[in-house]
Amino acid sequence: MRKILLRGRRLAGLVTMAAVVAGTLVATSTPASAAPDFQLPFPCGHKWRLNTYDSTHAPALDMVREPQSQTEGSPLVAPAAGTVNRSFYHDQAGNVIQINHGGGHFTTYIHLQSRAVSVGDKVARGQGIGRVGHTGPTSNGTPHLHYEQGYDANGDGSASWGFEGAERVTARFDGKAYGPGTGLEWRNVVSRNCGQAAGLFGADFNGDGVGDLFATGTGSLHIWNGRGGNGFTAPDVVGSGWNGFSRPIGGDFNGDGVGDLAAVRDGVLNIWNGKGGNRFNAAQEIGSGWTHLARTLVSLGDVNKDGRADLGAVDAEGVLHVWNGRGGNKFTSAVPIGGGWSSFGRPVGGDFNADGIGDLAAVGTDGVLHIWNGRGGNDFGQAERVGGGWTRAMASTLMSLGDVNGDGHSDLAAVKDGTLHVWNGRGGNDFTAAEPVGSGWAPHFPAESGADFNADGLGDIFATGTGILNIWNGTGANKFAAAVPVGGGWAEFGRPVGGDFNRDGVGDLAAVKDGTLNIWNGKGGNRFAPAAPAQPGWTGLTHLISPGDVNGDGHPDLATVDSEGVLHLRNGKGDNTFSPAARVGGGWSEFGRPVGGDFNRDGVGDLAAVKDGTLNIWNGKGDNTFAPAVPVTSGWSDLAHRLMSPGDVNNDGQSDLAAVDAEGVLHVHNGLGVNRFDAPVRVGPGWNEHFPS
Secondary structure (H helix, E strand, O other): OOOOOOOOOEOOOOOOOOOOOOOOOOOOOOOOOOOOOOOOOOOOOOEEEEEOOOOOOOOOEEEEEOOHHHOOOOEEEOOOOEEEEEEEEEOOOEEEEEEEOOOOEEEEEEEEOEEOOOOOOEEOOOOEEEEOEOOOHHHOOOOEEEEEEEEOOOOOOOOOEOOOOOOEEOEEEOOEEEOOOOOOEEEEEEOOOOHHHHHHOOOOOOOOOOOOEEEOOOOOEEEEOEEEOOEEOOOEEEEOOOOOOOOOEEEOOOOOOOOEEEEEEOOEEEEEOEEEOOEEOOOEEEEOOOHHHHHHOEEEEOOOOOOOOEEEEEOOOOOEEEEOEEEOOEEOOOEEEEOOHHHEOOOEEEOOOOOOOOEEEEEEOOOOEEEEOEEEOOEEOOOEEEEOOOOHHHHHOOEEEEOOOOOOOOEEEEEEOOEEEEEOEEEOOEEOOOEEEEOOOHHHOOOOOOOOOOOOOOOOEEEOOOOOEEEEOEEEOOEEOOOEEEEOOOOOOOOOEEEOOOOOOOOEEEEEEOOEEEEEOEEEOOEEOOOEEEEOOOOOEEEEEEEEOOOOOOOOEEEEEEOOOOEEEEOEOOOOOEOOOEEEEOOHHHOOOOEEEOOOOOOOOEEEEEEOOEEEEEOEOOOOOEOOOEEEEOOOHHHOOOEEEEEOOOOOOOOEEEEEOOOOOEEEEOEEEOOEEOOOEEEEOOOOOOOOO
16 A cells, blocks of 8 residues: 655645555654553444555554445544544645543544544543544545554654654554554454443443443342343343332443442432442432432433533423533532423433434424434534334333444434334434334333333223222223222222332322321232331322322322312322322312323323313423413313223323213223323223212
8 A cells, every 4th residue: 555645743644555565663652651541443343444554654554444335434432531632624634633641642533524522622432523534635535544643752742643753653452552563454453442432321330331221110220231233131130229219310420431320319319330240339419409300310421522421301391401520420510401391201311423422312292202412512403303103101211222232323222012122323313223122121111100000011990989999901902801800898998099109110009098098019910919008197188199290200199189179299209108298279179080190291290180071181390380271172071070090001102091971981082192182982881880970
């Protein structure tokens, strides 16, 4: 390969083909301090060809991807942590970046298609810095990366590059030297630039550089370690006691390169620092005041380009806030970014356009996945509509996995019909079609509202009007299995409500007897543990309601209407206990029996009740308050007192309503989102004895 040499302190001559004699040694600078553990500057698993060429070029390397046709536009990532020293366009070398890695060690990248970093930016190993290209006339129009490792021998604060005799040294990746001889070539060199990027974008708890899955829906932390190619190990059950915490998020919050966990309990943010091998230190309490933010807590990756993992959350007013990581489990004060997030489900973070800056993804109430690309400095571009068909159930289980197939791109996952699906990122906010990975995931990601007693992800109907608990398990498409009589003795209790009150992924029942709240924790298969008297002080009630999560802490709450028509809320703690009653407001005596659900698909519990034949909905705002009543539709006069909210019974991810009319016929009204419902679907007669007026 004949090299065209353009002399100058910052000028490189690059890429034309000719034969040279292999093995000739080249003089290089001699570093006085140990270099960082450099990795190949490409995403984990990528394969590249490396060449030194002649003495005017070596010990610099020219790199092309295997196969070579994929070189142009390939993502370029930092081989080690550092600070950007140079980022500019050179009239001969094209786009150039130089990174200062400390101790006099530098790396330089030439002919780039694009640059994603600026001078002064701090970068982590594995963080995207640009894309490979063929800019500048000395590229000879051939896509490749001209790469140099340098040492600042004269102490002027940079390493000279691009000419014979410059301050460049033999390149080393993963401890192996590539050079300094001339005419050398290495084929199919695999990038091991893995672990730290997974900490910034996704969660890597065993330090292998592949994104992992984790869930606490059953009350125990389960970790499924990624194996690449969308494969995962069997679950590692790490520990119990997670019922009282919000759904956790993963990231590298102390900056040690190992994945950590964060979750909220009783309004306090806790962080468990990873030790590798799926093991964690004891929880560290970071700060209070997170109650109304717990449900939307998100690990953003790095959105201000300082190389540290940041946090985000949406408040009760729909405003997104960012807390920039400072390392060591420390964060800046909240920075408000912008409003309008009430129309979207729980956001997730990742690097979906492969530019090294944290992005956001969330599903709107229209079922469309949107992505907001980070631009650095806590700034985001306009939302890009990526694709539709995302049901409410998928939106609520949306996860950002990091890179689980080893191609260097951030991947997404969600649970649909109890099956985990993975969408592999391809960069540029583009994803492959969903790949089903495996079934049986419903218990790990329980429904946010309704009652699911057999943990299949579908809403069930239950009744105790005969004094016996009967359960009709939903089978999808508005159909139900035959009644399962579970047990008697319910005549002494008020009408029960359903929810997952101990956060184990299985639906529970709650009912009041003699002023005491009792809870029957579900065990799956329509079976329950014996009643546990949870709390006294529930006297004088006309209605018990399970509204879902109305204060944003991730736990199901209860509401009551007293004999004076006053609505009170009692926030769940995820362990069968509830906070003292908080007064919401009066006037509820004029309405029929209220029910709860998420009727506008924003992830916050709502209320629905009938007055004068009109169905009204009060949308929760996430802070124990509700928006004014929205009159939805008329024709509900006969249904006011036998209204129920079974969850999702037609498997479209929306909260549905059901009711028994005066003739004893059960009808289902399928939710359409944004407080709308489809025309009633007749299920069948014979329900009067189960739901007496």
